[in-house]
Amino acid sequence: MPKENHTKYAILGLLTTSCRSGYSIKKMIDTSLNHFWKISYGQVYPTLKTLVQEGLAEVDNTNDLDKKEYSITEKGKQELTNWLQLPVEKLSVEKNELLLKLFFSSQLESQSSTFLQLETYEKKLHERLEVYRNIQSSIETYSAHEQDAMYWLITLDYGIKTTLAQIEWCSCTQEKIKKGVKTNE
Template sequence: MKTYNNSTYALLGILTLNCRTGYEIKQRMDQSLNHFWKISYGQIYPNLKTLVTDGLATVKVMSQDGKPDRKEYFLTTKGEEVLKSWLKEPLQHIANERNEVLLKLFFSRHQPADETQSLIRHYKEELQKKIDTYEAIEEMIGTNYSQNPDATYWLYTLDYGKRTTKAAIEWCEATIEKIK
């Protein structure tokens, strides 16, 4: 069976959520997956074309008065089978985190300690904003999607984000103390 990149599998999954156009797909990804999987329009449209070419999705083109044609994408049975097969596969790799604050901290002996503390304090503030965003998303899911069978899994990924972000906040506090 042909293998695809993870962004293609993400698109297969998004199509199960009744997102039909490239714009709707991008909006849903920005609202949900963006916290752990980023994808651009420049990736979406070529991947959608591949899905159609490989029979994993179909496209319905509708003309609109005074606007470009509207393309709506639909997952095929084959696409659903490929998604399910990918979900069963073991992880191929654990992602390495690229973290600017850690990169700067690694070389921070070249700056005064108070500047390093300021860097970490700012990072902690940004992390707290992420927690606030995650809590708002959690409330929105509970309010608007409590009956959706996917909601439980959305909350699992959200819980991962909240827990790792809270751990990073604790790390900030401990590191600031050690620098003092």
């Protein structure tokens, strides 16, 4: 069975917002979805083309010949609604380079490199947390009136809480390594 391409649903969902052009869709992906759903710029226009071919989106008439604007069709709204109502089939597996390195860290003569990896990772998590807090502030300040704002904040809350959990995990992991703990406490 072929793997379901959820990118089409991400693009359909973005067409329900103020995003109408490939450029505005990619900009929204880069500033929001990209924190939890990766879509390359090279996927946007082919996906839009497919959505139009399937009757899920349509190209709107614009005066600018170089700029196509899109909108979701009723069929597209129904397709999106149907997908939104389906349960999540499986948990996604995160690719995490730090965890891969930690898994094999017993091969190191000294744990100093492992501590450096954890400290660097934790620093990046703090930077991510700051980005999330800035996005949260922006939504609460400028987009609170948007119909989608509550759901944007819910997904953002997931990112904030998982980032805080990862920061705590980094600290605990460093302590475990210092103590030589080999099992979970």
